Amino acid sequence: MTGANVDTLLVGIDAGCLPVFRRLFDEGRLPALESLCSEGVAAPMESQIPPWTPSAWPSLYTGVNPGKHGVYGFVTYEGYDWRVVTASDVREFTLWELLDRHGKTSVVVNGPVTAPPPAIDGAVIPGFMGPEDPDCHPSGLLEDVREEIGDYRIYPAYHTDDDSYTVDEKTSEYADLVHMRGDAFRYLADRYDPDFGFVQFQRPDTVFHEFDGNWDAVRRVYEATDEAIGRVLDDCDPDRVFLASDHGMGPYERPQFRVNDFLREEGHVVGTRGGKGMPGWSPIRDRLRHGETTESWEPSLVERAAASAASVGLTADRVRSALERVNLADAVSQHLSANVSRTAAEQVDFAASTAYLRARTELGVRINLAGREPDGVVSPAEYDAVRADLVEALRSVTAPGGEPVFEEVGPREEYFHGPELEQAVDVVVVPNDFQHFLSDQLAGDPFGERKTRWNHKRDGVFVACGDGIDETAPVDPHLFDVAPTILASMGIEPSDRMDGDVLPVTDPVPPRKYPAYEGAGDDIEAGVEGRLADLGYLE
The missing domain is CATH 3.40.720.10 (Alkaline Phosphatase, subunit A)
Known part of the structure; x- marks a missing residue:
């Protein structure tokens, strides 16, 4: 050249x-x-x-x-x-x-x-x-x-x-x-x-x-x-x-914040087992790596089995505990899709919930709005009040050390404008100095151990x-x-x-x-x- x-x-x-x-x-x-x-x-x-x-x-x-x-x-x-x-x-x-x-x-x-x-x-x-x-x-x-x-x-x-x-x-x-x-x-x-x-x-x-x-x-x-x-x-x-x-x-030096666990405590999120959930980026990337044009995702046979087991109470954690007792947990996990842990875990029931964090990288909460979502439960007349309550609740969240989790919380119009505004989250959240990793998973407690050291x-x-x-x-x-x-x-x-x-x-x-x-x-x-x-x- x-x-x-x-x-x-x-x-x-x-x-x-x-x-x-x-x-x-x-x-x-x-x-x-x-x-x-x-x-x-x-x-x-x-x-x-x-x-x-x-x-x-x-x-x-x-x-x-x-x-x-x-x-x-x-x-x-x-x-x-x-x-x-x-x-x-x-x-x-x-x-x-x-x-x-x-x-x-x-x-x-x-x-x-x-x-x-x-x-x-x-x-x-x-x-x-x-x-x-x-x-x-x-x-x-x-x-x-x-x-x-x-x-x-x-x-x-x-x-x-x-x-x-x-x-x-x-x-x-x-x-x-x-x-x-x-x-x-x-x-x-x-x-x-x-x-x-x-x-x-x-x-x-x-x-x-x-x-x-x-x-x-x-x-x-x-x-x-x-x-x-x-x-x-x-x-x-x-x-x-x-x-x-x-x-x-x-570096990220603060605990992770599980937004959906917090929203469940506030009465907005309903959990379910056995659903499709939201897959992580790694499985998507692996499909792209194989040359697939990945537009959506459907659970594999193994992932569906995990979801079915979860629906009757056999969760990923219980399966892993059983495998650990016979020293097989690590060996089996190497051969299972990363999506199995998601389909077998408790997930957000999007259709039944009032509001939820759909994907952590969006930095925001979506409202399950009637007329916009297929099974929306929040009427257009209730939208402004529900959103105002979400903004107030999220602004008030403090970490175990007492510091605010978010430095900014506001309606989407404060951050985005244009003909594609309707695709945005309804409430935008900005982590305090980007020190808290936001999780979209349900784990039972809004705060957990630091998920990543760099992000x-x-x-x-x-x-x-x-x-x-x-x-x-x-x-x-x-x-x-x-x-x-x-x-x-x-x-x-x-x-x-x-x-x-x-x-x-x-x-x-x-x-x-x-x-x-x-x-x-x-x-x-x-x-x-x-x-x-x-x-x-x-x-």
């Missing part, structure tokens, strides 16, 4: 943040990242609520809040059922779609929630939330990449709970995945000579989740990420570089350097500011629907009105006409 000059490069580091960067800078581990931070503008960047990958990355690359783009979490709901989100759920133009309308080419590698990809002038290999072998643009691109660079995968080759791999082997796999991103981007940049490039690295986030802050594992994955970024910078020679993250990462924090990172960038400019960036700032740096008008502002690192460009978003691939036949109209050649 000889490389090509990329006009503007966006490097995405999931969970990237200055506290982690600086600790590794002090160890001399990240020369490429340290150079970018020292030569350009580098600042903490406030993320949105909720600060989780599937919602925050679409906010970053569209410049709008979830109330406009429509993705609030890993899944979206259809009644009490759910399906995994896809790019089709992102209801606003991405950076690369807007650039395409202006005749600019793009290469996008590993962008979260980008499958299925749009038809743009350039290349797109989707990342996180897509299947292992996603449809790419143009068709056949993934096969070309694999032929050129060797293996290319989105997910690790092992199951999350596979103890046959050592930590060293798992982190080696993570490092390989990181280098695949860089190698694929360098190859495609050479092939397409794009005006804009976006390469995203997901492993700096998942290394914290999977290895619970094991610093040797973190160090190894970040070193691989820095090496990959350094090679991209050397080969692609971008005129200007932006680096951004969707959120930060840091998401509100502050990510923003870096800008290169041609036309004022590296002395004071900045206080927000996640929504990234897209309009990148467009302005390329002389392109941001959309007037964007919630962010052009940061003072570049000359401001007034926003303009773009057509209403109708969906990826809509008006493909009129794509050229649309670009000409945007450029002023057609009315």
Whole structure:
């Protein structure tokens, strides 16, 4: 690969943040990242609520809040059922779609929630939330990449709970995945000579989740990420570089808070046994890893058996206790789906409950509203009063040490606005300094032992350097500011629907009105006409 000059490069580091960067800078581990931070503008960047990958990355690359783009979490709901989100759920133009309308080419590698990809002038290999072998643009691109660079995968080759791999082997796999991103981007940049490039690295986030802050594992994955970024910078020679993250990462030092157990004590949640429940992300990821396009989930035969046993009182805990007496618990658990523990545990009866936390990463409580939910029990006339009671109750929650569990609790309208507002939770909760892990499980007590030592924090990172960038400019960036700032740096008008502002690192460009978003691939036949109209050649 000889490389090509990329006009503007966006490097995405999931969970990237200055506290982690600086600790590794002090160890001399990240020369490429340290150079970018020292030569350009580098600042903490406030993320949105909720600060989780599937919602925050679409906010970053569209410049709008979830109330406009429509993705609030890993899944979206259809009644009490759910399906995994896809790019089709992102209801606003991405950076690369807007650039395409202006005749600019793009290469996008590993962008979260980008499958299925749009038809743009350039290349797109989707990342996180897509299947292992996603449809790419143009068709056949993934096969070309694999032929050129060797293996290319989105997910690790092992199951999350596979103890046959050592930590060293798992982190080696993570490092390989990181280098695949860089190698694929360098190859495609050479092939397409794009005006804009976006390469995203997901492993700096998942290394914290999977290895619970094991610093040797973190160090190894970040070193691989820095090496990959350094090679991209050397080969692609971008005129200007932006680096951004969707959120930060840091220690959690307070007990976990089981929101649904608290809501049950308040009279809102009804429990049940034998239901389908809500599966965790790991089983979903394992299905994606096998190339399945996972839109929903139905219990397997074993999982159904566990649910049936639970419905007659044979819970997962009782089964495990029996197995422990004959020293078989660990051996059996290695062969059971992670969903078995959920189907065999007590769950929220969504249809019978007044309000509940459906998924912890949404950071909010949903009300079982009649007319909106299939079996809603709260009438529209009662909605405001029920919501006000929930807000008051949640604001008053204190942890065993006496400190408030939440720093903010409020109605969704205080956090989201736009045509997709109805998909949001009804009450938003923001953990105090993001120190409490929120659980959606029913376990009998609102508070439990700390679930994780490291998890998401509100502050990510923003870096800008290169041609036309004022590296002395004071900045206080927000996640929504990234897209309009990148467009302005390329002389392109941001959309007037964007919630962010052009940061003072570049000359401001007034926003303009773009057509209403109708969906990826809509008006493909009129794509050229649309670009000409945007450029002023057609009315």
